[in-house]
Amino acid sequence: MPLARGAAVADNMGAEESRMRQHHDMGGLPGGPVARQEHDYALWEKRVDALMVLLSQRQLLRVDELRRNIEALAPDAYDKMSYYERWISAITHTLLQRGVVTSDELGRAMAAVEAREAGR
């Protein structure tokens, strides 16, 4: 039976071997009931989606880079973050990797947003 990251498992032919399953690669793992309640997407979430679409259209990001950066999140971060939190984190990391933005620019811009909020 497939287990989580790093566990040794017996394969179908009975031989023990150590296997490594990445955290996001969850097909076949045990799970609870499918929670059916849905939420209306908040405007900030739709804007994250729009950001992905606009950046892809301008070839500043590939969906594959987005996915890789999501998959690179630490397992507890992956589980705790909401879907669009993972997306905005991954979009930002991709832009950093591509050199479209720098950490310095981001840090200053985020601090400015925080200050603007605090001033309200």
Added chain:
Amino acid sequence: MSAVEPRFAPGARVRVRRADPPGHIRTPWYIRGHSGEIERVCGAFPNPEELAYNRPGLPAQPLYRVRFRQRELWPDYAGAAADTIEVEIYQHWLEPAR
């Protein structure tokens, strides 16, 4: 766009290589090491493992839909014998099944 030639035709029996490399991998863990049958050739696409690092991913890899029997995948599968699962897999993950 340069592309690798398809090795497999619909109906061919193939095995998914058993490997767990790091990086951006689109071959789900649960089918690695398992055998199935080519349902169709989807065409050739740049390799997402490379696209994930903003590299071109060329030559393009043939992509296949491979059909597996659920009872062969899961020892405790609780469904009908005819139940199947189809997964899109890139050629470099496939080898002929013995």
Added chain:
Amino acid sequence: MSSDVHTHDPAHDHRHGHAHPPHEEASERLSYYQVMEIAVRELLIAKNVFTADDVRRAVEAMDARDPAQGARVVARAWTDPAFKARLLADGRAAVRELGYDMATFHLLVVENTATLHNLIVCTLCSCYPRMLLGLPPDWYKSRAYRSRAVREPRAVLKEFGTVLGDDVELRVHDSTADMRYLVLPERPAGTEGWSEERLAALVSRDSMIGVTRCRV
């Protein structure tokens, strides 16, 4: 879901004078990631990567996509055998006939019959035919669905109220690459002679993912 057609700066959507739907984060402190979203967007606008208008239009475009679009495709396929054949052969080209643009994605339409039932999942992330159906439901992206739909699909279907006989093959499609999937549900009995519009009303988003069937 209202689409925001006000002409104000989207960065200040949650802090303006007039009334706004309660799901906006109007009275709560912004989270770290909400701050990041605003900062990244404003930076990219300042760098002329895109404009605030581009963002607004992209949001509106996604808002305009919803499962009713897929329902129209299904209803057309139910009533027009030649269209159905084209749909099954090349989904992207066929839905373009109805005005729906799948961009670069290939659309694979899989048909339910009396002996075959299709179910769609993306175990690795949450690939979904967004360009046709709009944004996916939360449950489709959940750990529980992504992990269990491939291994115990009949149990998952049962949670949605769908029970298949043992004589029906359940075929799960794990959307791992460049294909996007749409289930073409079976047309319910007792709908002979119905108009496309009336038929489309029977087709839910969930039936096009494959967790439910269409009923009169």
